[in-house]
Amino acid sequence: MTQAARPNLSWILNELLDILHARHALVLSADGLTVASSDGVNRNLADRIAASVSGLQSLSRSAGEFVTEDNTVWQQTMVQYQDGYLFVIAAGSGSHLVVSAGSQVDIEAISYRMEKTVERLGDPLSVAPREPSTQG
Amino acid sequence: MQDYIDSDSDPGPVLRGNERTVKILIVGHMGAGKTTAVQAVSEIRPIKTEEVMTTAGSGIDRADLPHKTTTTVAMDFGRVNLNEELVLYLFGAPGQTRFFDILEDLAHGALGALVLCDPRHLAETYPILDLVEELGLTYVIAVNEFDGADRYTEERLREVMELAPSIPLVFCDARSRLSTRDALIALVQHLLTKLPEPVR
Numbered sequence: 001m002t003q004a005a006r007p008n009l010s011w012i013l014n015e016l017l018d019i020l021h022a023r024h025a026l027v028l029s030a031d032g033l034t035v036a037s038s039d040g041v042n043r044n045l046a047d048r049i050a051a052s053v054s055g056l057q058s059l060s061r062s063a064g065e066f067v068t069e070d071n072t073v074w075q076q077t078m079v080q081y082q083d084g085y086l087f088v089i090a091a092g093s094g095s096h097l098v099v100s101a102g103s104q105v106d107i108e109a110i111s112y113r114m115e116k117t118v119e120r121l122g123d124p125l126s127v128a129p130r131e132p133s134t135q136g
Numbered sequence: 137m138q139d140y141i142d143s144d145s146d147p148g149p150v151l152r153g154n155e156r157t158v159k160i161l162i163v164g165h166m167g168a169g170k171t172t173a174v175q176a177v178s179e180i181r182p183i184k185t186e187e188v189m190t191t192a193g194s195g196i197d198r199a200d201l202p203h204k205t206t207t208t209v210a211m212d213f214g215r216v217n218l219n220e221e222l223v224l225y226l227f228g229a230p231g232q233t234r235f236f237d238i239l240e241d242l243a244h245g246a247l248g249a250l251v252l253c254d255p256r257h258l259a260e261t262y263p264i265l266d267l268v269e270e271l272g273l274t275y276v277i278a279v280n281e282f283d284g285a286d287r288y289t290e291e292r293l294r295e296v297m298e299l300a301p302s303i304p305l306v307f308c309d310a311r312s313r314l315s316t317r318d319a320l321i322a323l324v325q326h327l328l329t330k331l332p333e334p335v336r
Binding site for chain 1: 246
């Protein structure tokens with residue numbers, strides 16, 4: 001199973017936060033575990049966010065049948081709060097990238113930046129599926 | 137672990153980063169005590185996604201639980217260190233069959249499942265057991281001993297549920313941290329028996 005922090009990913013996530021009003025960034029495995037996060041996110045918060053965002057992604061995907069009958073492919077989840085936003089996009093086959101931002105953030109700019117970040121990270125970001133025989 | 141700065145607002149154990157982490161699914165029928173168990177045992181502030189049960193669910197969701205006013209709609213989450221080396225990540229799934237897609241997603245990466253059940257409603261555990269077996273998860277059944285409910289012996293419960301001898305069955309009180317923890321320890325011990333022999 002994924003060990004929590006990967007420092008080389010963390011600094012790329014920190015760079016993503018150059019965008020004005022961006023707050024935190026975190027990469028989670030599709031099964032809901034923390035892979036890496038930007039500075040200033042403590043481990044307990046990271047683990048809770050990884051878990052809840054995996055649920056959010058799962059729910060978003062299953063609600064896709066409301067968009068098209070053949071359940072169109074999920075690409076992004078955006079949640080608006082009184083004081084900001086949460087954005088979730090796929091980051092490789094086995095992981096997701098979640099970023100939080102204040103309400104003044106440029107939504108288009110941050111979405112674009114997230115896509116670029118995922119492109120830049122490429123394969124190292126994806127988390128391999130567990131082999132049936134490996135130990136946990 | 138230098139990436140995580142612990143804040144005062146978030147008390148709880150700090151992980152060193154070299155622990156072995158194991159994802160565990162907490163399943164069971166509606167009202168079996170899944171949310172209660174995760175709340176009781178988690179060492180960090182748990183996640184719960186409870187919503188008030190509405191009239192839309194009457195006739196679909198069971199209504200004979202006078203004290204139950206909310207139900208989990210997405211997931212529960214908690215984390216517990218069993219010892220210095222082993223951290224369990226607990227993912228609780230909703231109990232109703234209409235949420236089974238979510239359960240299947242939550243099961244990804246899980247090593248095993250704790251199946252909670254209310255001995256007064258054993259039949260409601262069967263669809264959960266079918267699903268858990270279909271997913272290939274190793275599991276332990278934890279019979280939640282509710283106040284005022286009749287007590288049954290393990291033999292009697294095994295007989296009624298037609299359980300294979302290889303499937304462990306334990307009793308617990310989901311409200312109790314120690315009792316829930318013991319049930320999780322039983323699951324981990326059972327998982328260890330399933331691990332392949334180390335190659336020399």
